[in-house]
Amino acid sequence: MPPLIEDHALVGDLHTAALIHLRGSVTWQAFPAFDSPAAFASLVGTPEHGSWDLCPTAPDARVRRRYLPGTLVLETTWTTHDGQARVLDFMPTRAPGSGNPQLIRVIQGVHGDVPMSSRMLIRFSYGKITPRLVRHPHQFGGDRYAALAGPDSLYLDASTPLSAHADGSIEAAFRVRAEEQQVFALSWQPSHLPAPPRPDPAAALASTLSFWSDWSARSTYTGPYQEAVHRSLIVLKALTYAPTGGMVAAPTTSLPEEIGGVRNWDYRYTWLRDAAIALGVLALSGYLEEAAAWRDWLARAVAGDPATVQIMYSIKGDRDLPESTLPHLPGYEGSWPVRVGNGAAHQPQLDVFGEVLDAFHLAEEAGLAPCDDAFALQSALLTQVEARWHLPDAGIWEGRGPVRHFVHSKVMGWVAADRMVRRIESGRATGPVEEWRQLRDAIHADVCAQGYDPVRNTFTQSYGSTALDASLLLIPLVGFLPPDDKRVIGTIEAIQRELSTGDDGLILRYRTTGDEIGADGLAGDEGAFLACSFWLVEALTIIGRTAEASVLFEKLLALANDVGLLAEEYDCLARRQLGNFPQAFSHFALVAAALRLASEEKTAARDEALGLDTAA
Template sequence: MGQNDGECRTAAMAPRIEDYAIIGNTRTAALVNRDGSIDWLCTPRFDSGACFAALLGDRRHGRWLLAPAGEHRVDGRRYRDDTLVLETGFSTDGGAVRVADAMPVRDRRSDVVRLVEGVRGRVRMRGELAPRFDYGQAAPWLRVDGRRACALAGPDTVFADADVPFTVADDDVILSEFEVGEGERVGLRLQWVPPRQSPSAPGDIAEVIAKTTRWWQEWTGRCGYRGRYRTQVIRSLITLKALTYAPSGGMVAAATTSLPERLGGVRNWDYRYCWIRDATFTLLSLLDAGYVDEAAAWREWLVRSVAGRPEHMQLMYGVEGERRVTETELDLPGFAGSRPVRIGNRAGEQFQLDVYGELMDAVHQARACGLPPDENAWQVQRALLDFLEGHWREPDNGIWETRGPRRDFTHSKVMAWTAVDRAVREVEEFGMDGPAEDWKRLRQEIFQEVCERGYDADRGTFTRYYGSAALDAALLLIPQVGFLPATDERVRGTVAAVERELCRDGFVQRYGTTGEAADADGLPPGEGAFLACTLWLADCHILAGDTDRGRALLERLLGLANDVGLLSEEYDTAHRRLLGNFPQALSHMSLVNTALNLERRGGPAHQRARGEGSAAADRRRDGPWPRTSPARP
């Protein structure tokens, strides 16, 4: 964007979701627009109130712009190799600069650091720092003293430090204006501090960024994947790490709230929480890539969060396992006019049967992959199975958290089967104590009901819920959890039906949003193709032995990532834009699993794993798909 005069962006100039990159410190994250503006930052946690919320409004709701003053060009941006340090190039008629943005990974700190480096000539820079606490609702009291500025309102305080002086404009914006010549550097830092505490000394920003670079490169150096898609897998793993709340091990679904699933629509949700349904995908992604410590921390978060009475288990929790995630609406314009803007998530109050299967599967896979046992895990699993035995027939809200009436969703019943199956395997494979024979009978009972009531023999496909003609892309998980093999003609028929009825331009929608499907959805129709579902389709083809089709789907989806390799939740095939909260953990963890799946299902890596002679190594390398032996008809 040529002008940086502080004018609100017009609709024609409004950013796209793919215009953003993420920086983070494994406690919270910021989104940086390609124009040099940090438009989103919640501090000190992912789910804290935002001090920069221009993402969901405009500059009046808080941002930090740092770019050349006057006319300039964006020459491109990238992450430093295998890191979360972002570099953006700008040029003017008089020269060029590079801006490095990062959040140092430190204990109990939430710093954002920015370093301007002169590349050639001389460039005049302008910084506009406008903290607006509580999602842009609270304009702070500003104080400036030379090279330090302070903004405070109620419990929130941020300090800014720079190598150049600050001033305050009439519109309560902290300004920094300076020139940078070739080889010169100017550093700036923003630090959130708890109430009544003093900020730390600024330090050398260049050294802080160098240290942050080393931290990420050391972390990515532990990745065990060396296949064809290493660049994309590494970027996805870094993104997953960035979405992890390090103190607890919990991983949020995305760094944002209310980025729309349809531009201008109402499908705008808060994803800054931890979903149980992501548990198995997360564990397998981390374990198979060599990140055992992170997987162990995630499992510990799972077990601790769901502790208590099993009927009180939620489908999602806060980053420390908080249960109260009350949904409210904010008076914000919304991204591209998409309202309402929500914080909190009412889906946390829903009953979702599938989460019991996801949790049981996650803990089982952790044991199967050799993760050291958790003494509390089996106690929690037994309690969940006791509850499930008496409640698996109940209708629920389903994996997609529909806000319509509860239904007997087929995928939910398949996941109830998965929960019982994993309990049987815990007894048979790991010697855990439990009534395996009773569980086997229950497993068969669920299996028979799903095949009788959830399958449409005339159309040759499983359906979204019992008695329905609608489809659901979650049914693509049937072979992955081992309910039926991918080569079973009922699974093949379901895959063909999904490709025929739910694919748009080669990408998969979660379900239809008109007619009968809309009644179950409970929301106005219309959303994009769901990226994780497209990868689940790729996995089905790979499991069935068609790696070429699976690879083609993966590579087509990789083409949707933005210029720095990030994916959101959905894709608008008509307007060719990313949709939904960003970056999306489920999209990135599914990408990792599909890439690893391709590596396992053929070629040297697969053959090496088979030749190692170690069952644990085979399990780790030969992969999660299917997660268990398929059931018998």
């Protein structure tokens, strides 16, 4: 049976990441960076496209796992008839741009005598290239094998003997007893360099635990659901590329939005929208350093000409992300094509300007020091809004259909103008405030006139359309209209009626049309979009339906896997996660919803203490 998406856990080093299945197999890892070609790609292929299995030999071994508290160190405990063993999986953290990525797996005996096995099959270039294996004995008192192909090399060090086989696999069979341990360490480096030094697993584990514990301790979040919020914050940090401050949307490519379908995309890039919202959430949770790093990344990516700003870039700031397919990979559960690159990079999407300027606003409200260069960049971005807001665009969801006048895009154009006006009114900057007020008012009037259906009392997906879109839930959240406006309440209730998956209460982005080509230019359906469902939590909270919001929030938390991770979507019929994993969008939406609920809880407690009638 193919591995479920949600059966995976994430480990990473702020440069790249690995996905490890519940049964001990590394099914995805790219070296040396998130967007590099994968050397383990069985997740979107077969085990012969690269994988690393490490588990007891007993087929009925029971397993449970967790992250060590406040860290990204994965602990998997195996129990067999012979005893119990524990595996610690982690990638050592390192200074940005220094050293090379390593994946270390430490097997510790707890009690009894547990037979274990390891089988590694390295296939560079997304499972296409078989490396040459070279043995180097006497590392850790065990073995070292080097796998070499083209520009890449991987060195496997083990404290137990290794053997290579004709199929290119490297295997080990060993036993672990109480208070004993075995270690495997996999290190990447460019193939033209000399062999890397022997890893020090104990020191690497200690420094990695210290890094994550110290980082987690900086969180200022003290509201409800702390475990889920703190895990989501760690995920967002783990998806950040330390050398530049860019954040990937997810560490994977082509995990499908519909099993067997074509909605499979490469998410290993930095979307301005996603990263801006995520960094706003991090700033509100006490992580101003990350917000400052992303501000610097944005300035470099946009460079000297904001007129050419893109919706996404590589983690290093590259603009060209040509999309292609990998015909040698069958895809996750036959979901093909498997794509690398992303053709949406050059789409016109007006909303990104609003998300970026709102993120700057939130970060400065949270304490990030203003910066003259950043304000100049923001002013230039608003100039682009002024030039483009009346034009159709591709919208937030990056469909492959025709451009339209999407309501959400226009609303976020309003947000861009509003945040700049508020910045000047606060005295933090000077600028043409009256001109920007007029821009803000013009966009607002246009949306209310052309994007609202008075018969149904709801805003619509685009001008002249009757379709709904879950992004309309953001209208009250960004302050476009007050929460008690009848149009806001009508829109929320219409989305609940028309985009809900049923009794679950989860929300679709918009309605799709099955096998026919839909308005988004694609055939096929998809699952409930988790971020949209978290937006509904916020929307219900802001209009005073807090009890209903809390029930939905707890339903959403229950969809996370055993270590608190969420993909992009959820299939309510098959009861499984869908899409790239773990997904930054889902996790920052979770944190934002928790912040909203926590704020409402504090307000209710204050009103109760003051003897106010909160039901009035």
